[in-house]
Amino acid sequence: MGEYIYQPIDHDRPSIRLLRLLRGSFSDIIQGDLFEGWINQLEGGIPYNALSYTWGTTEKSARIIVNGYIMRITSNLYTALQHLRVYNMDIILWIDDICIDQANMQEWRHQVQQMSYIYREAEQVIVWLGLGTEETNYTMDSIKRLQENFIKIEGGWRRSAQLWMHLQSRPEDANFHEYAKLHKGMELILKRPWFQRIWILQEIANARTATIYCGRKSVSARTFAQMPSIIGLQPEPHSQAVLEIMPGLRKESWWGQDRNLQTLLRKFRGSKATDKRDIVYALLGISSDVYQSDTLLPDYTKSSQQVIRDTISFL
Incomplete structure (x- = not known):
């Protein structure tokens, strides 16, 4: 063959x-x-x-x-x-x-x-985070249950956050250990390489709907993006910025007000790319001031230094 x-x-x-x-x-x-x-x-x-x-x-x-x-x-x-x-x-x-x-x-x-x-x-963007582990499986299952239990109840997400705050103050409560396990699992998921890759930014930012897959488990991006705040977890700034451009949080975050190229470069300065030119090129499709502009069209015949000079000139 x-x-x-x-x-x-x-x-x-x-x-x-x-x-x-x-x-x-x-x-x-x-x-x-x-x-x-x-x-x-x-x-x-x-x-x-x-x-x-x-x-x-x-x-x-x-x-x-x-x-x-x-x-x-x-x-x-x-x-x-x-x-x-x-x-x-x-x-x-x-x-x-x-x-x-x-x-x-x-x-x-x-x-x-x-x-x-x-x-x-x-129709939807499928986010693949990699294989599951015992910790991530537990977290994804917990997110799924919380979604099913609270998403259709008025004030459900607020009640979930209140429950987490209550458990934080009562470590002797048996349920506290379950939430602590969820907290740790969410931290591990947010450290997956996907959150650091530069190209995922325009992939998830342009998604109308998205589903997050980790191993055999899956949840909606909308639910996933809200979970850290519900369980009292403060992600690293870069991961938080990624969550804020997912379907569900996008309209309520900075995204709807200020996403010029300079802001994007600052927000996602921790992103990684094999090709340094992609640090700029991957943001062009989501930047409010470069979008559909001929100024910074992706051109891989240019050196990284030339792309940097072009970007500085544009800014």
């Missing part, structure tokens, strides 16, 4: 590739079909979900079957696909490592310029 070879896509239209992840059980070989689509639904676009994740190691040590050919992907992405695949239906996904020909710089630039649209037009 030969290696998959990318076919060109139409750069004159909002073209993207989409992966049809074929149904299967957890242990089955991962198979899919890659096909060209369009972002704009008016042009006959196909509904899809967009994946937000970290590559982990850049070594492509795992193999999947795409259109009958071998495609090599990172082990973290392979694990994500294992957990996202279901046995009874195919799923349409947009995934950067699979849907973009990473060796084609012209295509990469075309796709980067559309990145905000890709995530904005997705």
Whole structure:
């Protein structure tokens, strides 16, 4: 079986590739079909979900079957696909490592310029945080229960916060230890590499809805983003800023008032990128003063120093 070879896509239209992840059980070989689509639904676009994740190691040590050919992907992405695949239906996904020909710089630039649209037009954004542990499983289950118990009750979230404050003052209460375990688990989740990756910012900020996956557990981004304040946890400033741009908190945070490039660079100065140019380029699609401007279009023919000079000149 030969290696998959990318076919060109139409750069004159909002073209993207989409992966049809074929149904299967957890242990089955991962198979899919890659096909060209369009972002704009008016042009006959196909509904899809967009994946937000970290590559982990850049070594492509795992193999999947795409259109009958071998495609090599990172082990973290392979694990994500294992957990996202279901046995009874195919799923349409947009995934950067699979849907973009990473060796084609012209295509990469075309796709980067559309990145905000890709995530904005997705039916939902799926956030993959990695494999679960005993601590994260407990936390995700607890978040799910709190969502089910309180989301439909008037004043439910406020009552949850009041309960947490009550338990903090009564460490002898048996339930206190359960909440302390939840508190610790949430801290561990917020330290996952996903929260530090620069590209996730526009992925989650443009999401209409999002679901957070950690191993086999999942909760809505809206619920997840509110949990730290409910349980009295103060995340690190960077993680808190990420939570504040998730669906659910976005409209109530600084996001709706002040998101020019200078503010974004300050808020997310702790973000990490393999390519230093991405510290700027990854923010262009969510910046209020650069959006749709020709001043700082992603151009990977420029050196990091030139991008820095262009950014300083713009600011």
